[in-house]
Amino acid sequence: MDSYVSSVVSRLQMLYTSDHSSVVSMNLFVALLCACIVIGHLLEENRWMNESITALIIGVCTGVVILLISGGRSSRLLVFSEDLFFIYLLPPIIFNAGFQVKKKQFFRNFITIMLYGAVGTLICCCVISVGATLAFKKMDIGSLDVGDYLAIGAIFAATDSVCTLQVLNQDETPLLYSLVFGEGVVNDATSVVLFNAIQSFDLSHISPRIAGQFVGSFLYLFFTSTVLGVFTGLLSAFIIKKLYFGRHSTDREVALMMLMAYLSYMLAELFYLSGILTVFFCGIVMSHYAWHNVTESSRVTTKHAFATLSFVAEIFIFLYVGMDALDIEKWSFVSDSPGTSIAVSSVLLALVLIGRAAFVFPLSFVSNLSKKSANEKIGFKQQIIIWWAGLMRGAVSMALAYNKFTSLGHTNVRDNAVMITSTITVVLFSTVVFGLLTKPLIILLLPHAKQPKGISDPISPKSVTVPLLGEGQDSLDDFAGHPILRPNSLRALLTTPTHTVHYYWRKFDNAFMRPMFGGRGFVPFVPGSPTERSVHNQLQ
Numbered sequence: 001m002d003s004y005v006s007s008v009v010s011r012l013q014m015l016y017t018s019d020h021s022s023v024v025s026m027n028l029f030v031a032l033l034c035a036c037i038v039i040g041h042l043l044e045e046n047r048w049m050n051e052s053i054t055a056l057i058i059g060v061c062t063g064v065v066i067l068l069i070s071g072g073r074s075s076r077l078l079v080f081s082e083d084l085f086f087i088y089l090l091p092p093i094i095f096n097a098g099f100q101v102k103k104k105q106f107f108r109n110f111i112t113i114m115l116y117g118a119v120g121t122l123i124c125c126c127v128i129s130v131g132a133t134l135a136f137k138k139m140d141i142g143s144l145d146v147g148d149y150l151a152i153g154a155i156f157a158a159t160d161s162v163c164t165l166q167v168l169n170q171d172e173t174p175l176l177y178s179l180v181f182g183e184g185v186v187n188d189a190t191s192v193v194l195f196n197a198i199q200s201f202d203l204s205h206i207s208p209r210i211a212g213q214f215v216g217s218f219l220y221l222f223f224t225s226t227v228l229g230v231f232t233g234l235l236s237a238f239i240i241k242k243l244y245f246g247r248h249s250t251d252r253e254v255a256l257m258m259l260m261a262y263l264s265y266m267l268a269e270l271f272y273l274s275g276i277l278t279v280f281f282c283g284i285v286m287s288h289y290a291w292h293n294v295t296e297s298s299r300v301t302t303k304h305a306f307a308t309l310s311f312v313a314e315i316f317i318f319l320y321v322g323m324d325a326l327d328i329e330k331w332s333f334v335s336d337s338p339g340t341s342i343a344v345s346s347v348l349l350a351l352v353l354i355g356r357a358a359f360v361f362p363l364s365f366v367s368n369l370s371k372k373s374a375n376e377k378i379g380f381k382q383q384i385i386i387w388w389a390g391l392m393r394g395a396v397s398m399a400l401a402y403n404k405f406t407s408l409g410h411t412n413v414r415d416n417a418v419m420i421t422s423t424i425t426v427v428l429f430s431t432v433v434f435g436l437l438t439k440p441l442i443i444l445l446l447p448h449a450k451q452p453k454g455i456s457d458p459i460s461p462k463s464v465t466v467p468l469l470g471e472g473q474d475s476l477d478d479f480a481g482h483p484i485l486r487p488n489s490l491r492a493l494l495t496t497p498t499h500t501v502h503y504y505w506r507k508f509d510n511a512f513m514r515p516m517f518g519g520r521g522f523v524p525f526v527p528g529s530p531t532e533r534s535v536h537n538q539l540q
Helices: 002-042 051-069 082-100 103-108 110-136 146-157 162-167 174-200 208-243 250-270 275-293 296-324 328-333 338-369 380-389 395-405 414-445 490-495 497-517 530-539
Strands: none
Touching (some): 051 162, 051 296, 082 275, 082 395, 103 110, 103 174, 110 146, 110 174, 110 338, 146 174, 146 338, 146 395, 146 414, 162 380, 174 208, 174 275, 174 380, 174 395, 208 250, 250 296, 275 497, 296 395, 338 380, 338 414, 380 414, 395 414
């Protein structure tokens, strides 16, 4: 009996010690997040630094300190987990991207964005896969099959354009910002969908039938993920419009919008679809309909809440990646042959540069062929910035690499350790070196106009600092500042497809969608609200 009691007590002590260690780790991590925000604010005007690089460098420095304190046994507070990244950190970032996007700019350049984000990602994946196949077979990194090389292509085709977007001003360069922003989201979705499709097929024996099934699976995931996001966004708008929670509690409105947004992502994961595409289009639909159906206080709350969650998640990811980069477990496997790891990293970096150029410049030329106005064409300097913006690799590449080459964040195989350490090297080098050079490059290539002051738009969601749906951008009665003339022939559709589709979409939206799902023009009337007071003042 005494031995049983002592055993229970020892287990409780171990559990308490483990829980206390977790609390200590979380305290340190939250403190580091606060430090990243403070230091990022102090370096805001710096020509070279930005918050992403700041968080990454702080993460690496913290990893070094922990490595020294632990005597070389560990370098991290938390173990990198692709589940933590994909389920908890990525959804608020992607949803806020869709929620804050300038819809008119995005859909005006939708064809070009899809060319870059979908077709371009496939081209880049093929270039990296073929290049890795030719190069790695000459190196001593073990045996990799066709599926592994294709997975490597999908992993390193995933870009991270956060550094560039932090430098670009969407009011000065709306076309360039829209292309870089839109391509970044579609690229992440395409890379993840492509990676999942590769993982679900046995590509060691490729045949025309398997290739056809692979393409069909890819298109199916793309289409169904988009439809699910649109459906969830419309459902939330319909519920908020019909039940009108704001009469009793604005908290319920805010909670429902947040939960419906997250539900869209989890439903996509439940049905093995692309959560990135789903939650992105859910954000676009909710900003177009549901956001206009809530009370004014709920609009302000959701605007800042979504932006804040996205901001914290981005810093968390870069800090997380920087700290995990020095994990001694993975580097110990390649310590006997550091030259191999360096060679693999160098090859991958070169393939990223080549793969990016292989589609940006040709697809830009194709896109310019359909543009008549010189202002709508993508200039050569803009093409260079678009090419540069996609050179950085980030947490998506890390998460996919961990999913492919580790088990629960750990690896005991040298070949897998080589690929993980090479991925870490590419992510660190591209983010820090290319990221540091981003701001000087943009200043050099683009005319540095005086930044205009943001005009507040009371009925459009916008970010905390920059109006993302300004009065001129989300106006629903004109297109690019010009009235939309009614298209009267098939030739009009072929010559100006964007204007023509926009015209018919506006008619359909006003006639069917808005009466059912609400949107701009549906302003809830709450006693004591600013709306009631303004109406009361007008009556007086």
